[in-house]
Amino acid sequence: MPLSIHDTYSRSKRRFEPADPDRVTVYVCGPTVWNYAHIGNARPAVVFDVLFRLLRHTYGDGHVIYARNITDVEDKINAAASAEGVPISTITDRFTAIYNADMAALGVLAPTIEPRATAHIESIVAMIGRLVANASAYAAEGHVLFDTQSFPDYGKLSGHTLDDLIAGARVDVAPYKRNPADFILWKPSKLGEPVWDSPFGPGRPGWHIECSAMIEATLGLPIDIHGGGHDLIFPHHENEIAQGLCSHMGGGADHAETYARYWMHNGFLTMDAEKMSKSLGNVRLVHELIDRFPGEVIRWALLSAHYRAPLDWTDDLLEQSHRTLDRLYQSLQDAARETGRSAATPLADPGQEAQALDGAKAVVDALEDDLNTPAAMAALSALATSLRQAVTAKLDDAPVKQRTLVLAGALLGFLQANASAWFEGGADESLKAKVEALIAARAQARRAKDWPAADRIRAELTALGVEVLDGPGGAATWRRRE
Ligand SMILES: [Zn+2]
DSSP states (O other): OOOEEEETTTTEEEEOOOSOTTSEEEEEOOOBOSSOOBHHHHHHHHHHHHHHHHHHHHHOGGGEEEEEOBBOOSHHHHHHHHHHTSOHHHHHHHHHHHHHHHHHHTTOOOOSBOOBGGGGHHHHHHHHHHHHHTTSEEEETTEEEEOGGGOTTTTTTTTOOHHHHHHTTOSOOOTTOSSTTOEEEEEOOOTTSOOBOOTTOSBEEOHHHHHHHHHHHHTOSSEEEEEEEGGGIIIIIHHHHHHHHHHHHOTTOOTTSOSEEEEEEEOOEEEOTTTTTTTTTTOOBHHHHHHHSOHHHHHHHHHSSOTTSOEEEOHHHHHHHHHHHHHHHHHHHHHHHHHOSOTTSOOSSHHHHHHHHHTTHHHHHHHHBTOOHHHHHHHHHHHHHHHHHHHHTTOTTHHHHHHHHHHHHHHHTOSOSOHHHHHHHHHHHHHHHHHHHHHHHHHHHHHTTOHHHHHHHHHHHHHTTEEEEEOGGGOEEEEEOO
């Protein structure tokens, strides 16, 4: 079954066909790195990680380019930096490392590229320059604004018209705007804020332009799939389309030209304080949750609802997810005992290995139906049931079914831990992933001779009860402190 995707732009489910199957391009709006990620921020990272895994399965690992940006210039970052009296990079390096470590603990693969806004100021300034040159943007009081009247299709993604945006006061009215819906591309920096030179005067970019400029610079237009949270449809993605197309095609571009061929948006995560009271209380940060639950349990809970539906986040959901994963790992552990082999290694007989992969088809089919993770997870549970039956009856195909379960799990990012290790303490697995991501971030900081960042990450590791042992040539190992 080919992949179909519910496309926000056309408001319909469409069969996915990449422009170039050898180079499938995906862009997802990433975090603004000023603080710890809330569990709601983890939902898009996990959902689009499943998409990334599915596309790699279909088109091949080397044929999918997944970009997830880091917003590292923003008001909240400036505020955090000035509160600590440090440069913004101190804040953004710290929280980028923590974000990536937290996502790794949730089984999220590193994206192919992770562009940072501050590393693309040149592309941003060039894009704004083109918009001004073709009269899609104008300068006013030190700002550069996008002229929404210059783009007749403004509002098509979100279904808004300029009139109802103004009537509904969904836009900020500022004296220097020609039209209330016009948005900032470049603005003057306040005292103490980071500042870059530009032909429009010293200042810094607005938020929306960074994604368009980085998409153009790293992937090229049009991209195949653009993703993000539902709350980004308006104004962020609406603005991305307007500025991205107008800078490319000139003023008055319409959607005969395409910015992103498919748009995917995940629904909200909702929390009910009462249902949360049992053990979670006020634990809402990924960073804290992964100390309480194995990362895989949190991932299971995040994928338990269809990505477009709202997800009700409760204690019960996490407990239930934990029980389900225990059951799945139990069938793997029982099978390993019976077959005497680990399901992590491919079967020696290539025919059997192909058969095992074929057995994962039910999971692939469910995911190809607009990323239907609840159905895919039900299919995974059915594979575990089938494995248990084969093991109990001592059937010859038990090793194939054992292998199928692990291969099917990989498509969703589950069941990749050793079953015994899972029962010895699943939390250790997520701790391990987190520690290794932090050590990699620290090594990077050391290579860049950013000693304060390296020291901060070491302090973070110490707080986790981990001791880092630096070896020759920059290699580092670690151990739990007694
Ligand atoms: Zn974005």
